Amino acid sequence: MLTAAIHTPANLxxxxxxxxxxxxxxxxxxxVRWHALSLNFHDYAVASGMMPTEHGRIPMSDGAGEIIEVGEGVSEWQCGDRVMSLFFPDWHNGDPSQDNTSRIGGDSVDGCATEISITDPANLSRIPNNYSYTEAATLTCAALTAWRxxxxxxxxxxxDSxxxxxxGGVSIFAVQLAKALGATVYATSSSEEKMERLKQxxxxxxxxxxxxxxxxxTIHHLSGGIDHVLDVGGGTTLEQSISAAKVNGNLVxxxxLGGLEANINLTQWMLKQLRIRPIAVGSREMQNRMVDFLETADFKPIIDCCFELPQLAxxxxxxxxxxxxxxxxxNL
Ligand SMILES: NC(=O)c1ccc[n+]([C@@H]2O[C@H](COP(=O)([O-])OP(=O)(O)OC[C@H]3O[C@@H](n4cnc5c(N)ncnc54)[C@H](OP(=O)(O)O)[C@@H]3O)[C@@H](O)[C@H]2O)c1
Structure with missing residues (x-):
């Protein structure tokens, strides 16, 4: 079977x-026979050597495929069931803990960049019944993060605003989801062309x-203060994210993307009295709730383009x- 593997010292x-x-x-x-994968910044960090991994590791947290064989004693899945991976294979429900978030697919355990894997049946969730494998492969990390x-x-x-x-992947899905839920969406981009696409x-x-x-x-001035701010830039965006938020709003x-260290105005930080909740993807039960929702939603993930496995780099x-x-x- 065809497999991608990271050889150390890792670089693309x-x-x-x-x-x-x-x-x-x-x-x-x-x-599981994997049919499609999607790229996340985290996969790039592992594949490029920014985050250490083992020699020979199979990369990529996000995969969608079908069950082709069921081991003795497994009742949850049948051959032909359409499934997708979990970013944290051990976080099935409840709160995150050191134990259930210490293993990540394509990082500390093998991921989905291979034609066939053997896996614990609990490390999978079903995919929306109206989704192709390629569409479903976009959901495990980016979409679940936006959903959570x-x-x-x-x-x-x-x-709400x-x-x-x-x-990027998280943000575009978040725009679609927020609109579907009736919110007023404020967005940012560095490109005039992408600004037009965001409006569309x-x-x-x-x-x-x-x-x-x-x-x-500027966005605070336009909106009167945002209810929910999703910060993806970190170092370069956190201060402006706080500026945009309303008093007593949410900041996630x-x-x-903009670096690991931020300078923030601590007076504004305190006076805004924000509810600040950093997150890391989500659990299997959150993924299942998202799948239930997506089966009734009238939008699909935006796929920029597709490559074949040998073109991973x-x-x-x-x-x-x-x-x-x-x-x-x-696509595999
Ligand atoms: N916490 C979690 O659970 C979780 C889950 C998934 C991803 N993430 C993180 O979320 C971030 C986005 O992930 P992604 O997969 O959506 O990435 P991505 O698809 O690679 O997103 C890239 C886009 O982000 C925008 N961007 C880049 N640098 C920026 C900056 N300094 N300020 C504002 N926007 C910037 C750019 O948009 P324009 O071209 O429009 O300017 C760029 O096209 C990454 O840091 C990733 O590690 C976290």
């Missing part, structure tokens, strides 16, 4: 596409964060270029 040029023997099923496990931020943390309702930054996807107001360095203050730190280079809007996928 050390991703190897190789043939490996198909693994055999054991009692209590299932065999808006629905599970912020408890968003129609009429939301600020969503940039046009339902963003009500879009500000260029590159030409307007005080974009958070999600990403670090090329796909990461494209992600790094920042040209994409939405998700970059791999």
């Amino acid at each position: 040029e050390s991703i190897v596409i190789e043939q490996r023997p198909e693994p055999s099923i054991k009692a209590g496990t299932v065999k 931020a808006l629905v599970e943390v912020c408890n968003i309702k129609a009429g 939301v600020l969503i930054e940039g046009s 996807l339902g963003a009500d107001h879009v500000v260029n964060y590159r030409s307007d360095p005080l974009w958070g203050e 730190p999600i990403g670090i 090329e796909a990461f280079h494209y992600q790094l270029s920042g040209q994409h809007l939405g998700k970059i996928c791999i």
